Amino acid sequence: MNGLTLQDVVLTYPDGDRRLTTLDRVSLHAAPGTLTAVVGPSGSGKSSLLAVAATLLRPDSGRVLVAGRDTAGLSPRQATELRRDRIGIVFQQPNLLASLTALEQLQAMAHLRGVSAKAGLPRAERLLASVGLTDGRQHRRPHQLSGGERQRVNIARALFAEPAVLLVDEPTSALDHDRGARIVDLLAAVTRDHDTATVMVTHDRGFAARADRTLELTDGRLS
Numbered sequence: 660m661n662g663l664t665l666q667d668v669v670l671t672y673p674d675g676d677r678r679l680t681t682l683d684r685v686s687l688h689a690a691p692g693t694l695t696a697v698v699g700p701s702g703s704g705k706s707s708l709l710a711v712a713a714t715l716l717r718p719d720s721g722r723v724l725v726a727g728r729d730t731a732g733l734s735p736r737q738a739t740e741l742r743r744d745r746i747g748i749v750f751q752q753p754n755l756l757a758s759l760t761a762l763e764q765l766q767a768m769a770h771l772r773g774v775s776a777k778a779g780l781p782r783a784e785r786l787l788a789s790v791g792l793t794d795g796r797q798h799r800r801p802h803q804l805s806g807g808e809r810q811r812v813n814i815a816r817a818l819f820a821e822p823a824v825l826l827v828d829e830p831t832s833a834l835d836h837d838r839g840a841r842i843v844d845l846l847a848a849v850t851r852d853h854d855t856a857t858v859m860v861t862h863d864r865g866f867a868a869r870a871d872r873t874l875e876l877t878d879g880r881l882s
């Protein structure tokens with residue numbers, strides 16, 4: 660199955676001499692071209708869910724399939740390659756490099772993949788234009804951009820490798836309500852345009868309602 664699939668995922672953390680169950684038999688399927696919001700309060704396991712989906716954490720049991728590929732048997736190197744090629748990740752705080760312009764942030768992604776920055780330029784320009792970064796703003800460094808614009812660069816950068824799966828952690832936390840709503844709408848649009856299986860975690864129900872569907876995470880259980 661394409662997209663992202665979690666089957667009966669259990670994740671525990673050590674907690675003194677016991678273990679704390681953070682994800683409790685979580686199953687979900689995110690199809691290509693759909694935006695799924697996972698909403699839940701602080702501590703419900705949202706970041707842990709994304710870390711497991713990103714193959715950054717290995718679950719205690721259950722399966723994680725990325726673009727149809729079972730991630731269980733992957734070596735660390737194969738998991739790194741899968742993340743680089745198939746998974747885009749948008750963190751809460753845009754972790755952009757302070758010294759690079761918006762365009763250069765994307766060109767650096769080309770470089771990471773063994774493509775020259777010059778060869779990556781047209782794609783970088785197209786992607787930035789598609790998230791609304793035009794009129795010279797693509798040549799600005801992060802401190803010369805607004806919080807919403809920085810998040811747009813972050814999203815464009817995550818799309819650079821044409822990922823099958825896009826994982827988004829609280830993309831609106833640094834933004835006021837209107838800018839946050841526009842970022843969620845942008846995520847819905849890029850999800851359709853790039854046919855990504857997008858999972859966005861948020862504690863904000865209003866933003867979650869703008870997604871194609873909303874799932875609730877409560878104490879590690881998804882419903």
Ligand SMILES: Nc1ncnc2c1ncn2[C@@H]1O[C@H](COP(=O)(O)OP(=O)(O)OP(=O)(O)O)[C@@H](O)[C@H]1O
Nearest residue numbers: 672673681699700701702703704705706707708862
């Ligand atoms: N490395 C860790 N070791 C032990 N416990 C952890 C670890 N990381 C998270 N936890 C615990 O797992 C639970 C879920 O944490 P998680 O960060 O996934 O929640 P969250 O829903 O993303 O919260 P928030 O909205 O506050 O970011 C919490 O009880 C947290 O204390």
